[in-house]
């Protein structure tokens with residue numbers, strides 16, 4: 001039994017049923033998404049901090065322009081004035097997506113992972129602009145993630161591509177799905193696919209920080225299939241979180257999954273955005289180095305390596321240039337934690353900010369080492385080189401291993417230099 005025996009059917013077309021999940025900020029790069037698309041699967045880019053991502057790729061100056069505009073707010077805990085220019089948000093979004101889409105060369109698709117929790121100090125307006133600009137730029141699909149805004153469909157219903165762009169949602173419970181579907185019925189636009197993300201995924205989790213281990217993907221996935229059957233709804237369901245081998249994937253496909261979404265194994269591929277040394281840290285990690293904590297300012301638990309530099313951050317909030325996670329009204333729990341820590345700091349003492357981290361800066365600097373639970377198994381997927389480093393597989397090595405492997409075997413990449 002292998003993944004290649006199955007196909008993902010979307011909008012009357014067939015794809016290799018492997019979806020590379022969105023990994024912000026720019027971990028699921030254009031190059032990674034295109035590698036999946038080229039092989040007939042689906043690749044995601046993420047629009048988290050797209051202004052910052054554009055600056056890194058195109059040498060634009062979205063971040064420095066915004067920082068200059070609000071320079072007088074630096075050092076002030078009140079960030080209510082620090083607003084994004086909606087024209088600039090649209091421009092960055094279009095630039096990045098057009099750049100990615102224009103390089104498509106296969107029969108697959110490129111989707112955008114859109115985190116609703118990227119509230120950007122004006123959640124509705126900025127989300128409206130992000131979604132519509134992405135559609136205008138030609139994205140094949142929008143995957144609504146982290147926070148699942150019930151108003152998302154209303155925000156795009158006047159876009160000419162509303163019925164043609166693929167729309168998917170990420171949920172972790174049947175309850176969240178049924179709430180979203182009630183809203184979808186009202187605008188007569190059902191999602192084209194449903195990603196069921198279990199508790200072993202990377203990034204933010206849709207479970208509590210203390211009870212995530214009491215849930216399992218297979219149970220939730222089967223509940224969702226059952227729910228859809230009872231509601232007479234035929235929507236492709238794509239499980240995600242902890243699917244480590246091609247055989248794990250094929251097992252879900254034979255249970256009725258339309259495809260699988262995977263990310264952790266691709267995070268260490270050459271095409272992924274993490275720096276080389278961070279990829280080495282991921283591969284070297286042991287199970288006890290991987291934790292779920294509440295350091296993220298989004299209010300959601302997040303899985304990360306204990307060695308993640310963000311867990312030791314005590315930096316001044318950087319909202320003037322970034323500010324992607326500011327709640328409406330300019331609030332962020334890191335700002336509160338930072339200024340509370342400043343107040344109790346004694347002269348000569350090092351500043352320590354407990355509990356929260358500056359996620360905007362951490363993600364932008366690749367200092368927040370978020371990862372899936374199976375990260376400790378990455379050693380099984382590649383070769384240890386004579387110099388003591390681990391070989392980084394190509395995204396196509398990982399993709400093809402998922403597609404063709406059997407019996408839980410993992411094909412190692414061709415050793416370097418051969």
Ligand SMILES: Cc1cc2nc3c(=O)[nH]c(=O)nc-3n(C[C@H](O)[C@H](O)[C@H](O)COP(=O)(O)O)c2cc1C
Pocket residue numbers: 020021022023024025027046048113115145146170197200201202203204240241242243261262263264265267370371372373374
């Ligand atoms: C490094 C990393 C970053 C991630 N970032 C995001 C993100 O920004 N948004 C999101 O919806 N999911 C994110 N995820 C979740 C993945 O898209 C995916 O659904 C999940 O990790 C699949 O499980 P696996 O990693 O066990 O294969 C991330 C996962 C990883 C490993």
